Amino acid sequence: MKRPGPLLTLLAGLLFALFLLALDATTGTKSTSSYQEGSPSASASSASPRSSSTTPPPSPSPSTSPVPDAEYAGRTDDGSAAVAVSLRGGRAIAYFCDGRNKESWLKGDVGADGTMKLTGRQGAELDGTLAGKRIRGTVDVGGERHGFTADKALKPSGLYRATAAVRGARFVGGWIVLPGGRQVGIVDRDGTPSAAPSIVPATGAVTVDGQQLTARPVTP
Template sequence: MKRPGPLLNLLAGLLVGAFMLSLNTTAGTRSTSSSAAQPADTTRESPAATAAPAPTQATSSPSPSPSKIPVPDARYTGRTDDDTSAVALTLRDGRALAYFCDGRAKESWLRGPVDDDGTMRLTGKDGSVLNGALKDGRRIRGTVDIGGGHHAFTADQAEKPAGPYRATATVRDARVDGGWIVLPGGWQVGVLTRDGEPAPAPRIDPETGAVTVDGQRLTARPAAP
């Protein structure tokens, strides 16, 4: 048998090469079509979650300060702790007037403001000083410094006719200035000064304030700030 010639071998090689080229082209087309058919990756990085704002803490408004209650108007009468003198006070519209009297020669009229807490510092023209404080709205506890003496006292709230009284006039060419303290139960203490000379005062009528001085009728009136 004769072997195939060189020409046949060449033809066979060309056919095999053409067949392989055809297979490669077909495979490339399928691969390209498959890649194009796949959807593009559209996944995006999600934005970072924003934290919710912290709740605003409500600021409480300051509570209003309690309104101040003024000290009520009233009268107070009492005696010193050593029972040598009497003290009477009248409180009105945030001010106070006080009268200190021993019923013989020592006396003083004092005035000043009353603080909202009931404390007071009253002064007299003669340099006397009263320091006191309202206790429970019913009594005043304090001290009076007068003429070198120091006197502690307690004065309880009192109703008319109790309280301090005063009368000033000219009697027989003499300047008369009288002060009285009417205590509960009708007790009285007073000093009457004639031209600067003190002496025990005559009694007054607690209901009308009438008093007779050296034969002349005068009227003592309730003393107030």
């Protein structure tokens, strides 16, 4: 029998070398990753700092002091009628009167800033603002609008009213005593208005159709 030749020997050596390479590949170790997670302290320190600006203090609230109790009386801008307003405890009552046949009683609240919107029968409205010792505004009565100015009134100036039954008829009288003493008033007899007789401001005494009545200051 012939011995294996050099070719077979070379082939056996090559197979052995391939076996060693495969074995080395399967037993090799993986390289460790160089990545490291950032610590919580590092993350926090890297965050951008918050603004340290301060919130400005709130604006002061407007005064809520009630307007002073007082009486105001004056005339419309065209001089055709008079207006009086009585203020008490944040409430107001007003009277518009032309001294002949047109009148209106109005009432409502007064804001802390002196503004008021008063209402009366048949859609009558008064919009006014108290500034200092004067009320300036407009009054709408009977489809007509009048601007007016009413100054602070000292007794006996102001607003007066009387109600009574005289000879079976109901009487309602309203009077505005203007600064200087002039009077503007109307007496309503069962729904029929007419010019009112003068009152005695110091006592409120007035005679209507021969009947002695007393007109009293009006307050809300």
